[in-house]
Amino acid sequence: MREFAYLRAADVAEAVELAGPQGRYLAGGTNLFDLMREEVERPERVVDISRLPLSAIEPLPGGGLRLGALARNAHVAADDRVRRRYPVLARALLKGASPQLRNRATVGGNLLQRTRCRYFYDLTAACNKREPGAGCDALGGFNRTHAILGASPNCVAVHPSDMCVALAALDATVNLTGPDGERSVPVTGFHLLPGGTPHIETVLRSGELITSVDLPPERPWHGDYVKVRDRASYAFALVSLAVLLDVRHGRTVAARIALGGVAHKPWRAYSAEEQLVGAAADEAAFERAAEAAVAEARPLDHNAFKAELARRLVRRTLVELAGRS
Ligand code: SF4
16 A cells, blocks of 8 residues: 555544645545555545544434445434435445445445445555546456446446435435535535546545535435345346335335436436326336336447346335335
8 A cells, every 4th residue: 555644534524624735534434445455545544533523313304314425334224214214225224345344334435435336445446436548347347347327438337326226216415514604405416427527526626525415305205215136145236226106096106216326317207207207006017117217228338237137126116115005
């Protein structure tokens, strides 16, 4: 490992000042330490924010809930308000990583975790995300776990988070503080598709720090988070799915569908949602929505199964949720 400056911030303002444009913030360290050990990331300064008072889970005036950026994944999943009002988020968190990692990993760090593309971590492989312009060995390599939606010829990596898929379905908001002050960004616009700049993964500006995530007021819908992976625990999603569904008198009045493991960001299936809202809540409508969810899929050599898996997962989950309404 290379030498770097380790700095500890006393408050948010000092953290932003210490980090400067090139620093990296250290919270749980569950991804950053791996990246530094493998020399995928080589920050010259690391600002430890783990002692800042950003771990509270607090009610918002309008009825939502604010998750501090340093709230541990395990604490959020166990919080009674989250379990009762946002079960899709609690389930997503409990399906991520291992109990040990969930005890360390934070809300902010989960948002910023980087892809697990094997070529990204292999310094002998060509990777545009690690080294812009170098090429992408995943395109002609083993790409079974890679993207089927929203990819580009420059990068076909997927975002690894479970939590972020649930946050996308919930239409959460990410709160930021940086050198130019505070701002808020919808979580659905926080992560970027790769396009021609796969090394730029979020809309975070230089030196900005995630301070919290706001969940909107709960709504009367049924929701679930389902995850298909190669083994029953401690594995990233091949395909995951967060669904929120509000069915009244046999019709769907509101629906949110977000997919994980299929794109460079949590993928909101807006066209599938449009198929559902206002239609009869029956199997034909659910099948149409499931087909719409993957209509734009462009599989690679080894991951065509993901489109069919996602389609079946959407359909099955909608049927199950409608049955609970
Ligand atoms: Fe790098 Fe993206 Fe290609 Fe993986 S898919 S090797 S992260 S450019």
